[in-house]
Amino acid sequence: MAQENPVNGMAALKQKLLSGSMWAFLGKASTAVMVLVVNGLITRMLAQADAGLYFLGFNIALFGAYFGLLGLEQTSVKYIAEGMENQKYNQVISVIRRTSFFVACGTILVGGGYYIAAVFLFGPIYPASEIIALSAFIALWIAGNVFHLLLAEYFRGLQDIRFASIFGGFFYNVALIVGLLVLQLVSKAPISLNDVLGVTLASLIVSIITGWVILQFKLRSVKNKPVQNTDLVSNRVLYSTGWPILGVTLSSFLLQQSDLWIVGIVEDTHTVALYGAALKLTAIVMMPIIVLNAVIAPIVAAKNGQGTLRELEPILRLIGGLATLPSVGLVLLFFLFAEQIMSIAFGSIYGGASLFLILLSLKQLGDCVEWCMWDSDDDGRSA
Structure with a gap:
């Protein structure tokens, strides 16, 4: 053969x-x-x-x-x-x-x-x-x-x-x-x-x-x-x-x-609507990391199968750090224009969820930073 x-x-x-x-x-x-x-x-x-x-x-x-x-x-x-x-x-x-x-x-x-x-x-x-x-x-x-x-x-x-x-x-x-x-x-x-x-x-x-x-x-x-x-x-x-x-x-x-x-x-369903809308919007803070994860996952899998995953770690740390920059920019944007952004995205009545937007975006940013904290002992599982 x-x-x-x-x-x-x-x-x-x-x-x-x-x-x-x-x-x-x-x-x-x-x-x-x-x-x-x-x-x-x-x-x-x-x-x-x-x-x-x-x-x-x-x-x-x-x-x-x-x-x-x-x-x-x-x-x-x-x-x-x-x-x-x-x-x-x-x-x-x-x-x-x-x-x-x-x-x-x-x-x-x-x-x-x-x-x-x-x-x-x-x-x-x-x-x-x-x-x-x-x-x-x-x-x-x-x-x-x-x-x-x-x-x-x-x-x-x-x-x-x-x-x-x-x-x-x-x-x-x-x-x-x-x-x-x-x-x-x-x-x-x-x-x-x-x-x-x-x-x-x-x-x-x-x-x-x-x-x-x-x-x-x-x-x-x-x-x-x-x-x-x-x-x-x-x-x-x-x-x-x-x-x-x-x-x-x-x-x-x-x-x-x-x-x-x-x-x-x-709380009542009105508050749930405000919180839920802010939660949906802040999901985009994680999107650079999610997209990056989808892109590098097959590469990590291939390197892991070859036993050369550690060679990839410095690059992954750098790319992960760069990927947080759009997330940081989005959080700053939410801080400055929270009410206006909520009103444009969901309607004027949702401008009252500006505090929810700020707090939840900070939480999402924390998740981004945690994702980028690559551990050399995790064998690529973070990806």
Whole structure:
């Protein structure tokens, strides 16, 4: 059997890294812009209290989705990529089929459990709670988020960064923006929260169906490749890999996002809207770091596989430091023009969230600095 030319192999790797990095950059950057557009449309279309409920429902649905994934989204990337790299195509198909089934079961348990708990347990205790009235929407939102997140990771495991970027948020946000604009044009009565939630779920479903159809075509080409008779990854290995990831993901989400829940408990929905809008806007402070992470992740992975990761550390420290400069500039801009920026982004009524914007932007800047504090003993895990 002819061996692959090392020079050609290195050239192919460089081309893959360059192409993947470009798609990752475009996907992250464009999605960040569109998320701001979506939130700006929602705050202008809905009453302030309803916008607060939307932000709160979004956070609950996202947390439920991470729970329903059972940590198998990142687990699937590992074993799908391993199967593709080693031409174990039966492993690729097997991992996708089984993780899809396990995640579907997890989604039913989490989404159904949330609906039952909200309606039958907390409903009688808090009969006037507005968020409980949205339980059916949120349960469906959880399910949609699960398969939306899982789909992007499947494409990532198949080493198709292009589709991973498109279906990791870009396509969904485009569909949502179009849907919201159409709703605004055709609606004669005041737009309700249920209308916006309906458009959100419809956009999510369109994105998921489109992505899964494309995934099936990609898997068909994988099935046609010669298959090695190799042992498949056992369910026990999938579980043992997924549970620690689930624990880290949930704990990280609670540390970073649970503040909106706390505000929802102690304050009214008007305050939640102000806080949620500021929280959405300050997310762009982290975007230079997130984009940088998406670009350098494959490079770090390649260097780690070659055992030469330490050679990359000085460059990563320098690039990480430079990437914080736009974040610092944004925080200074928020300090100087907080009220004006909130008013332009979300409407004049949201100018009252200027203090939230300043404090939350400082928190995000602290996260940026922490990310850039590369530890020589972390083996590149910070990336």
